[in-house]
Every structure is written in structure tokens, then in C-alpha cells.
Amino acid sequence: MVMKQRLDQRQVQKLILAPALQQAIKLLPLTNLELVEVIDEELEANPLLELEGEAVEKKAEEAPDALAGGSDKEDKSEPAERSQAEEGGVEEPGDEDREFETYFQEYIDDGFRAAPQERPEVPNLENIVSRGATLWDHLTWQASLTFFDDAERAIADWLIGNINEDGLLTQIPEEVAQALGAPLENVESVRSKIMTFDPVGCGSRDLKECLLVQMDHLQIKDEAARAIITQHLHLVERSDFAQIAKALGASLSDVRYHLEVIKGLDPAPGRKYSLDRPAYVVPDILVQKEGDHLRISLNDEGIPRLRINAYYRQLLAKALKDNPEAYRYLKDKMKKALWFLRSLDQRDQTIYKVASAVVERQRDFLEKGIEGLRPLTLLEIAQEIGVHESTVGRVVANKFILTPRGTFSLKYFFHKSLHGETGEEISTLRIKDRIRHLVDLEDKGRPLSDMEIEEVLRRENFRLARRTVAKYRQQLGIPPSHIRKRKFLMEESS
Numbered sequence: 001m002v003m004k005q006r007l008d009q010r011q012v013q014k015l016i017l018a019p020a021l022q023q024a025i026k027l028l029p030l031t032n033l034e035l036v037e038v039i040d041e042e043l044e045a046n047p048l049l050e051l052e053g054e055a056v057e058k059k060a061e062e063a064p065d066a067l068a069g070g071s072d073k074e075d076k077s078e079p080a081e082r083s084q085a086e087e088g089g090v091e092e093p094g095d096e097d098r099e100f101e102t103y104f105q106e107y108i109d110d111g112f113r114a115a116p117q118e119r120p121e122v123p124n125l126e127n128i129v130s131r132g133a134t135l136w137d138h139l140t141w142q143a144s145l146t147f148f149d150d151a152e153r154a155i156a157d158w159l160i161g162n163i164n165e166d167g168l169l170t171q172i173p174e175e176v177a178q179a180l181g182a183p184l185e186n187v188e189s190v191r192s193k194i195m196t197f198d199p200v201g202c203g204s205r206d207l208k209e210c211l212l213v214q215m216d217h218l219q220i221k222d223e224a225a226r227a228i229i230t231q232h233l234h235l236v237e238r239s240d241f242a243q244i245a246k247a248l249g250a251s252l253s254d255v256r257y258h259l260e261v262i263k264g265l266d267p268a269p270g271r272k273y274s275l276d277r278p279a280y281v282v283p284d285i286l287v288q289k290e291g292d293h294l295r296i297s298l299n300d301e302g303i304p305r306l307r308i309n310a311y312y313r314q315l316l317a318k319a320l321k322d323n324p325e326a327y328r329y330l331k332d333k334m335k336k337a338l339w340f341l342r343s344l345d346q347r348d349q350t351i352y353k354v355a356s357a358v359v360e361r362q363r364d365f366l367e368k369g370i371e372g373l374r375p376l377t378l379l380e381i382a383q384e385i386g387v388h389e390s391t392v393g394r395v396v397a398n399k400f401i402l403t404p405r406g407t408f409s410l411k412y413f414f415h416k417s418l419h420g421e422t423g424e425e426i427s428t429l430r431i432k433d434r435i436r437h438l439v440d441l442e443d444k445g446r447p448l449s450d451m452e453i454e455e456v457l458r459r460e461n462f463r464l465a466r467r468t469v470a471k472y473r474q475q476l477g478i479p480p481s482h483i484r485k486r487k488f489l490m491e492e493s494s
Contacts (some may be wrong), residue, residue: 018295019339023340023343024342024346024347026108027343027344027347028350028391028395029394029395029397029398030347030398031282031398032282032284032302032303033282035303035347036302036303036304039303039304039306039344040304042340043304043306044380045338046336047312047333047414048309048313048330048333049306049307049309049310049313049337049340049341050307050309051304051306052304052305052306053309060262068435082326119410131392132275133168133273135163135165135202135270136163137162138273139160139163139194139197139202140157140199140373140383142197143156143157143194143197146188146197147193148191149185151182154180155176155180155182155186155187155190156190158176158180159176159187159190159194159203160203162176163202163270164270165268165270165271165274165310166267166268166269166270167199167201167202167203167268167270167271168203168204168206168207168210169203169204169205169268172205173187173188173191195213196213196217199266199269199270199272200213200214200217201269202268202269202270207233208230210227210260210267210269211265212229212230214269215265220261222258222261224248224250224254224258225258225259225261228244228249228258228259228262229246229262232244232247234257235247236262238483239479239483239486239487240485240486241255241256241259241490252489252490256490256491259490279303281400282299282400283299283401283402283407284298284299284301284351284399284400284401284410285297285298285355285398285400285401285402286401286402287355287359287366287401287402287403287404288404294359295353296352296356296359298348298351298355299402306340306344307335308338308341312330312333312334315330316334350385350387350391350395351395353385353387354385354392354395354410355401355410356397357381357385358376358381358401358410358413359403361374361380361381361413362374362376362413365405366404366405367402369405370429370430370433371430373413373427373429374427375415375427376413376414376415377414378392378393394412395410396410396411397411398440412429413428415429417429431457431462431464431472432472432475432476433460434460435453435457435473435478436476438453438456439453439478439484444484444488445485445489446485447484447485447488449469450466450469450473450481451466453469454466
């Protein structure tokens with residue numbers, strides 16, 4: 001069979017996303033801060049967009065001269081048809097352009113506005129905001145004041161570079177010595193000095209060594225606590241205090257005292273230099289209660305309001321006959337500007353529809369609390385407002401809603417459901433809240449097992465398997481009943 005190339009023309013059907021639709025989809029998952037950045041970028045790229053409120057006192061009849069270089073006399077001599085074309089901002093003979101602009105007429109302001117006035121210079125925020133030192137910066141700075149020999153400094157830099165966020169060394173000293181071609185004794189000597197840096201314990205190979213280094217640095221003379229660290233950490237993890245007391249030949253009260261000493265040490269000394277900071281969120285949706293009604297509004301504070309620049313609209317009309325190349329450029333920018341404005345409106349309308357549907361479904365939660373929370377899925381909201389499920393998913397992403405009961409992520413209201421004995425749907429969040437409540441009120445000396453919790457929930461019309469109860473308990477961070485009992489006995493031993 002002979003293989004050869006040939007040109008072939010065929011007709012196929014396939015779905016494609018138009019640029020305007022891609023832009024609308026891109027705007028949906030953005031937060032308000034991210035949306036402001038996109039608007040700023042669009043303002044820089046498209047001269048036909050401007051902020052509302054920006055204006056410069058300038059005669060409108062001067063606008064066409066900026067492009068074509070004509071005089072006032074030439075403008076006055078133009079026929080009436082030309083003036084009408086300028087008022088419409090589109091080319092005179094094209095019905096398609098007239099229809100296009102009529103469709104977006106709400107975004108067009110007939111008042112003349114030229115370039116904005118020069119704003120007073122403000123300091124760059126990047127020069128004001130400070131960045132805290134990282135753990136590695138802090139250790140490197142101390143190493144520069146400690147190691148003056150080039151070989152030791154190289155070892156120190158290598159070790160510091162292999163310390164994780166908790167402050168523990170991720171590479172054994174033998175590998176470091178082999179990689180640098182340095183004696184193991186030199187590596188251990190440098191590492192021992194790094195472990196005394198602030199925070200103490202960074203560079204340790206494991207938790208045991210980290211805690212012992214801190215005890216030596218603080219000069220804690222507690223041999224029983226040292227024995228617990230070196231030999232019985234696995235029992236501490238299981239809260240098996242009775243076994244620790246038996247191994248040490250001490251009472252539970254004595255073991256409790258030594259454990260309090262260990263609790264004063266830091267198992268992850270590097271965490272104090274973690275880059276994680278409290279996350280402050282700005283709600284995208286506001287829900288306010290007015291009498292028996294809930295008023296829903298979008299938080300548009302800080303979001304610029306845009307419009308079409310009338311100055312460039314007049315340039316567009318002037319360029320129709322005088323400069324075809326400029327006309328094509330301005331016409332393309334005009335369409336992009338109008339589609340961007342329409343995409344912003346579609347984004348607001350879609351978010352409002354989704355928020356309204358969610359608030360209506362979760363009205364009982366807003367009035368009664370967690371007991372009124374209903375199960376909800378993206379598909380249900382999508383079918384209710386007539387959009388695709390993925391569209392609702394994009395709206396829900398990264399959005400927060402301020403309600404009379406506090407600020408919640410919009411995702412908080414979407415979760416699975418379980419069926420009660422009578423067939424009603426019950427929110428999983430409601431079940432988890434009930435499990436937490438049962439554990440808080442249990443007899444600490446005889447804590448509820450997963451099977452007992454299952455029985456209580458079954459009597460309350462919550463139909464769950466024991467393994468499901470165990471899964472929810474683990475997700476809530478609640479230890480098993482035997483661990484809870486051991487901790488209670490330890491506390492009572494004092």
C-alpha cells in the first residue's frame with residue numbers, strides 16, 4: 001500500500017467556545033479582588049473603556065481632529081448624514097453595526113469624555129508591605145554569623161536547605177557527607193551547632209532528637225521525661241498512660257507531671273516561621289434580613305464601573321471615511337469592550353441567581369441554625385435556574401456569602417444527604433454536628449463508643465452504619481472512646 005499526502009476538504013460538526021463565551025466563563029470563578037485585576041488589565045489594553053466619573057473638560061467637536069488632523073471648518077462642512085453617523089458611533093451604511101450597537105446601547109454614554117486627568121502620585125504599596133523572614137532566611141542569617149570557614153559554611157547551607165517547615169532534617173547526615181565529599185564528623189559538628197540556633201531543635205533528624213535537644217538547651221533535669229521521650233513516645237501517641245506508669249514504676253499523677261514537662265517543648269519548632277497567615281475574606285454576596293424577607297445583594301464595593309469612552313466613539317465615526325485602518329482597529333476594540341461589559345453583567349446576574357436559589361433552599365438554616373440545613377447539590381441549583389452544572393460549580397468556587405448567621409463559603413451549603421427512617425433527606429453536616437454534641441455531653445468516665453452513638457442516632461431517625469459514624473468522628477478530629485477515657489483518667493489522677 002502506497003502512502004502519500006493529499007488535500008481533502010470535508011464538512012464536520014463540532015462544538016466550539018466563542019471568544020466572548022470563553023471570556024464570560026473565565027470571569028465566573030473570580031473573586032472580587034481578582035475581578036478588579038482583570039478590569040485593570042482590560043482598561044490598559046482597550047482605550048474604548050473608561051471608568052465612570054472620569055472626565056476632562058474638552059469640546060466634543062475637537063475629538064475627530066485628534067485622529068484625522070482636520071480643522072473645525074472642515075467638520076462644519078460635513079453633510080448631515082455624517083453627523084448622524086457620528087452620533088450613532090457606527091459606520092453609516094452598515095445595518096449589522098447599527099444592530100450590534102443597539103444591542104449594547106445600555107453601556108454607551110453619549111456624553112463626551114476624553115483621557116482622564118493626571119492623578120496625584122501615590123506610593124507603591126509593594127514598597128510598604130513587609131514580608132516576614134522565612135525559617136530558612138532566619139537560619140541562614142545565623143549561620144553567616146557562626147561559620148566563617150568556607151567548608152563549614154557550605155555544609156551549613158546544604159543542611160539548612162534540606163530542613164522542612166517543621167524544622168526537621170529531611171536528609172540523613174551520611175548522605176550530606178557523601179554529596180559534599182566532607183567528613184561525617186564535620187557534618188555532625190555543623191549540624192549540632194545549627195540545632196542550637198533559634199528556634200532550638202531545627203536540623204534534628206526526628207521528633208525524639210528534637211525534643212531532647214530542647215531539654216538540653218533549657219537545662220531540664222527530668223530523667224523520667226527524658227525516658228518517656230527516648231523509649232515511650234509510641235505509648236504517648238496512643239494515650240496509654242497506664243502502661244507508661246507501669247514501665248516507669250510511677251503513679252499516674254507522676255506521669256501526668258512529666259508529660260506536662262514534655263508538652264512545654266515544641267515538636268515542630270519551624271512552624272513559628274511558617275508563611276501561613278490568617279486568611280481574611282471579603283464576602284461576594286450579602287444577605288440581610290428585613291422583617292420576614294431576606295434581601296440578597298452583590299458586594300460591588302471596590303469594583304470599578306465601566307462605560308464606553310464617547311471620545312473614541314466619535315473617532316470611530318470620523319475614521320469611517322478618513323482612515324479605514326484606524327476604523328478597523330477601533331471597531332474591533334469597540335466590540336471587545338462591549339462584550340467585556342456584557343460578560344461582567346452576565347457574571348453578576350448568574351451569581352445573583354445562584355445565590356438567590358441557595359438562600360431560598362437554605363432559608364431554614366438562616367432562621368433556625370444547623371438543624372435547618374438541607375442537603376443540596378450543584379445539579380439541583382443548575383436545573384432550577386436553567387444553566388449547566390459546571391456553571392454553578394464555577395460560581396460557587398472561591399465565593400463567600402455574609403448571612404445573619406455569619407460568613408460562609410458558598411460551598412458550605414452544598415453537601416451530600418442521608419435518608420432517615422421515614423425516607424426524609426438529612427444533611428451530613430447536621431449529622432456531624434449531632435455527633436459532636438453527643439461527645440461533648442457524654443460521661444467522660446464512660447465515653448460513648450461508635451456503636452452506642454449509632455444507636456442514639458438511630459433512635460433520633462438518623463440511619464447510619466457504625467463505620468459511617470467512625471468516619472464522621474475521624475473527620476471531626478474526635479479520638480476513639482478508649483483514647484478519650486484514658487485522657488480523662490489522666491486528668492482525674494491529679
